[in-house]
Amino acid sequence: MQTVIGWRGAIAAGAVLLATGAVVAQSTAREQLARGQALWDQRLSKSAIAALEAATRDKSTAAEANEALGRLYTFKGWQQDNVMPGWHDEPAYRVKAIAALKASIAADPNRASAQEALRIAEGFAAADKVDPAPPRPEIRALDAKLQSLAADGPVAAILAAVDARAKAQADPAPYFAGAQILIDRGEYDRAIAMAAHGVPVSDHFIDENLPAYQMSGKSQGSYNRGRSQAADLTGWALFMKKDYAAAAEKLDEAERLTQGQDFANQFHLGELARARNDAALARAHYVNALSLSGGPAPLRQRATQALKAVQPGSTGVFETWMEGELSRRREERQAAALKSLVDRPLPKLALTTVDGRPYDTSGLRGKVLLLNFFASW
Amino acid sequence: MAFLLVSIDEDDKRLQRYLNEMKFPFPVARVKAETAEQVMGFDNIPATFYVDRGDIVRYYVNGSEPHGDSPTRVSWFVDQLKGPAGARR
Secondary structure (H helix, E strand, O other): OHHHHHHHHHHHHHHHHHHHHHHHHHHHHHHHHHHHHHHHHOOOHHHHHHHHHHHHOOHHHHHHHHHHHHHHHHHHHHHOOOOOOOOOOOOOHHHHHHHHHHHHHHHOOOOHHHHHHHHHHHHHHHOOOOOOOOOOHHHHHHHHHHHHOOOOOOHHHHHHHHHHHHHHOOOOHHHHHHHHHHHHOOOHHHHHHHHHHHHHHHHHHHHHOHHHHOOHHHHHHHHHHHHHHHHHHHHHHHHHOOOHHHHHHHHHHHHHHHOOOOHHHHHHHHHHHHHOOOHHHHHHHHHHHHHOOOOOHHHHHHHHHHHHHHOOOOHHHHHHHHHHHHHHHHHHHHHHHOEOOOOEEOOOOOOEOOOOOEOOOHHHOOOOEEEEEEOOO | OEEEEEEOOOOHHHHHHHHHHHOOOOOEEEOOHHHHHHHHOOOOOOEEEEEOOOOEEEEEEEOOOOOOOHHHHHHHHHHHHHOHHHOOO
């Protein structure tokens, strides 16, 4: 009797365990789904995909998770070109988008939102051209809110606006914009802390979206841009605090990362050199800055005036001198960018024609060849 | 002297649209980005290789040249290779 009770008890306990297990699995799947959706809202693709894929494996969330994945893949396949600097479409996701949306409908044939998403993806597949996704209104509103506080908003409100924007989308832009605003407001220590916070955020955002950059040089350029922005902002805040030695260290770091090709950084280095009474170095940085494109017109005007202040001579003489210097600097930069691979044989590369047939390169032999690799994006 | 443009585009329609728009007067071939990156050793585009008559790469420019006087520069490279320095070795 005791055995029977034990046996029945075991069945009952097993049933409870199974039911509990199913509930736990459903709850975990539901959590993964919510997590995946939240990560995708922040545009953290890699983690979002992992969470959503996990949620597709449970029947209770399969339809919803597959739809979310299908929408994410649709964005990556057709709509992400230049949505963030350096991003390009990843056509490999196109087939996956349609497959995920079909899986969503297979899991729940009445799911109207997935049917609509599939219609859109199939329309993209058939279209000659698909426009990139437009800027998200909620992100634009949060950016605008931050900028509206720049001139005279309370510092606490600026910090809260940066925080709100950073939570909505995980790119580093609000930290760098916030740091610039705080410098302009004389809040140098807060600006330095905010710029420093932007660095791991920038690295993480690029890590999460690495394939969107298509080439390692492009993703590396983006890593460097985040780090150099932070270093330049920090250096400029330290300059404003008159801590010139520490400012030099950070501004030099930004110069290394940008290879001397960022207008604002060169202007800041010029200002630092002038403050340290090194007219020759100040001149070199101002000339560097002005020989680059970029930078707002008022700042370029300031750089020209600053250059004039460290270069004695009448206006006419100065202008002729400046034109000559700018042209010389541009030529030097061109020479420095050149990488010579003298004596390296041209590697063998299997090319195809535009429509996919093998490309015959025999006609190129014995000729001087200009070989240019390009992409339409 | 020969010119060859090589696209690393994955998207057929987009490439065709671009070619229709640009009307390049040179032949265009294609290669996978990953293959090009590995074999040619560049990590950014555009990437331009100037090759002499003996199939030796003599100059290489990686990335765009935002401040460059491109036509003059390209002519300079080509002139170097068309002269005695670019002869088959």
